[in-house]
Amino acid sequence: MKCVLVMHSRQGQLPESSYELFTCAEQIGAEQVLVFIGPRAALPPFAGRVYLLDSEVWGEFNPGAHCQAIAEIVRSEQPQLVVLEHSSFGWDLAPRLAASLDAAQISEVVAISADGYEVPCCNAKLRRVLAPATPLCVITVQSGAFDAASPLVGAVAQISEVAPPPQGGKEKFVAYEEAEAASVDLGKAEVVVSAGRGMGKAENIELVARLAAALGGELGASRPVVDAGWVEHDRQVGTTGQCVSPAMYVACGISGAVQHLAGMKKSAFIVAINKDKDAPIGEVADVLAVADAVQLLPQVLEQLG
Amino acid sequence: MKILVCVKQIVDLEARLRVNDDGTWIDCSDLALRMNEYDEYAVEQAVRFKEQCGADQVDVTVLSIGAATVTETLKKALAMGCDRAVHINDDAAWRKDPAQIAAIIAAFAADKGFDLILAGMQSQDRGSAQVGALVAQRLDYGCVTTVIDCDLQPDKITVRRELEGGLKAVVEVKLPALLTCQLGLNTPRYPTLPNIMKAKRKELLSFDVEEFACPDPLVRTVALTPPPRKGSALIIEGGNDEVAAQLAKILVARRVA
Structure with missing residues (x-):
């Protein structure tokens, strides 16, 4: 071969x-x-x-x-x-x-x-x-x-x-455009709490942000949540966003697309909240709470005081 | 200017999925159907070009390959603003590989003189990200993939490609060209009721897939399986009260606040 x-x-x-x-x-x-x-x-x-x-x-x-x-x-x-x-x-x-x-x-x-x-x-x-x-x-x-x-x-x-190419391909490169400087460096956070599509709607992101604050961490998000405009782009975790390896990563309503997993699976301790017990996030999680994050988070926040 | 938009109908992937009888794909019966999300951006972009250049300057055809059910997805694209729909009827489309689907699309488009072809960057169900580039290759069109911004000029189009880590590349391509659309390119519109009514009067052409030359498959599906389980996660399940209490304990032990 x-x-x-x-x-x-x-x-x-x-x-x-x-x-x-x-x-x-x-x-x-x-x-x-x-x-x-x-x-x-x-x-x-x-x-x-x-x-x-x-x-x-x-x-x-x-x-x-x-x-x-x-x-x-x-x-x-x-x-x-x-x-x-x-x-x-x-x-x-x-x-x-x-x-x-x-x-x-x-x-x-x-x-x-x-x-x-x-x-x-x-x-x-x-x-x-x-x-x-x-x-x-x-x-x-x-x-x-x-x-x-x-x-x-x-x-x-x-x-x-290899000898130089013939001229004139159909596609012409013009320039690179740098990413806007991220206002948050998720790579430095010790705890990252991320929201996924399973949070359902923009209003529910608040629950994830509150959990992040309660744990002394930063809010992160999966790609669909960023594309939907629920969370700013500079908080996206994954191959097209930031790669993180915090002491604890909490994934709320994130099923675990490979692109997302590649950006967080080196975290020291991974907690996932997902209603689907078979979601691929379970492959990398240390703890998997089987529940609808939208329902569960208010109760968890209450417990955390 | 003539634009072709290629769309795929997929099942609701949030549903519980079962492997079908021959073990190579999912059982799609009884599942809700929808337009592949990436393709919604392609439809929206075509309609925006039409609005930008004037309705009589741009003609938009939307095409889909699949069973009779795909006409629902085509009707949505018409209601979003496409001018006509083309249904290539194929009950066995799910058995075809990307090279076959691309060959059929290219066979349809070959003599139509489309200036621009728009497709989703990939499908949400199979995600091969091949069909667009393969169609361009067959038609000898320029091709830019993963487009998140585009600016149409008379004989060329300037686009931004999404690369990794937030980096973008600005690329120019002469027409005719094919672009594959990444999520976030625009905000796809919801069809309004008047537009849904108007769409009912638009042309919906139907062809049998046999009318288009299709090569043998290049890829064979051996199996469809659940991903392997490491099974090392501590699973907390039960009533929400109980789960919340257990989870809170774990989180408190590791928080930094």
């Missing part, structure tokens, strides 16, 4: 989560070839062949050119598997690659077994086990599903720089 790992830099930096791709490949026991889009300085230590698409000339977002070049590399390397992160980079490039290579694509892989690739579905309530019907398969791997490998200190790579 041979696999091509595709990694890329963002603003010149390699995301830490990229190291999870090494772990994924090791678990399958596959020979690894690396394609890296980024500055040479950000290359991860790697013992093997590296195709370098220097972002100085290739850009960090240039999907047409990236797709064409990587498809060419894959055709010459002939792997069985191409692995990308399930990130804004990976889910954008993977379908383009798969289509160019007439390959199956399996998105958001969280586990690999002899039967196939496991992917979450239906708000992570269920998992599908999928198998490619083609000899080559492109997968995107969910961040947090595999532990990040430690950098291979002292590893020597054989780097070949």
Whole structure:
């Protein structure tokens, strides 16, 4: 088994989560070839062949050119598997690659077994086990599903720089826009109490905020709650918000989408309040109170005084 | 300007879900049906472009593939302001993989000259995030995924893509193009009663899926299973009084206030 790992830099930096791709490949026991889009300085230590698409000339977002070049590399390397992160980079490039290579694509892989690739579905309530019907398969791997490998200190790579791209892709990168500075640094809080969709409506967020105050912590939220405008964006916990690891994390009405879990599962102690005993948040929780958080929180607040 | 919006009907995912008889998907009978949330943003965006450019300047077609029930979702899109709906009738749509769904959409769109195609970034039930990009690839359209803001100009569109950790990328793409819509792109409207009535008179075309070339599946579903349980959590259940009392004790022991 041979696999091509595709990694890329963002603003010149390699995301830490990229190291999870090494772990994924090791678990399958596959020979690894690396394609890296980024500055040479950000290359991860790697013992093997590296195709370098220097972002100085290739850009960090240039999907047409990236797709064409990587498809060419894959055709010459002939792997069985191409692995990308399930990130804004990976889910954008993977379908383009798969289509160019007439390959199956399996998105958001969280586990690999002899039967196939496991992917979450239906708000992570269920998992599908999928198998490619083609000899080559492109997968995107969910961040947090595999532990990040430690950098291979002292590893020597054989780097070949890929010639500059043809001009004029259909999509043109203009600029990055930084996130507005968060007014709250949830990463510093010792206790984070987060609200999820299960809180039902905006008015009920007050209950979660009061619990956070009673426990000396900060209010956090899951993505749907932020999108609905119930809580400000800078309190969002998860892969598109902040990653936290407080002494205690309390999840109120959060079912536990993988993106949310990736942002909080390193917390030292996790309490979940959820009416669904089977919700995936139960996988990472130390304590699971089976109840409707909207009903339960007033009583808990009363007890806390 | 011609816009195509692709929408998917999904089941209410808050409901209790059961695995179907052949073990590869959920049993959808007796479950409430709704429009995939990401697609609501796509419909809303198309209607906003229509309002922005003038109703006679923009023509919006909404398309869905699925069983007869998807006409309800199409009617909602018409009531939100789309001009016509296209139902590609396929009782076995749930068996199809993203490459097949994309091939059918592309086969429909190939000779229609759409300037812009809008789709949800992913579906809430399967979440593969593939169909939009695959349609663009087949039609040789430019494609930007995970769009949270867009500005339509005469021959191009400037969008913001959501990246990780709050970072965004500003990207330009020439028309014709396909955009996949992320949550938060806009605020989808609720259809008003007069618009629901008006939608009843709008065109709803129906095609049989067999009319469009569809390749063999590239992915096979082996099984549908509940996620593994570590079972290490202390479970507190019972009456709310009892649960609240036990939970409060645990929280007090660990609070920092």
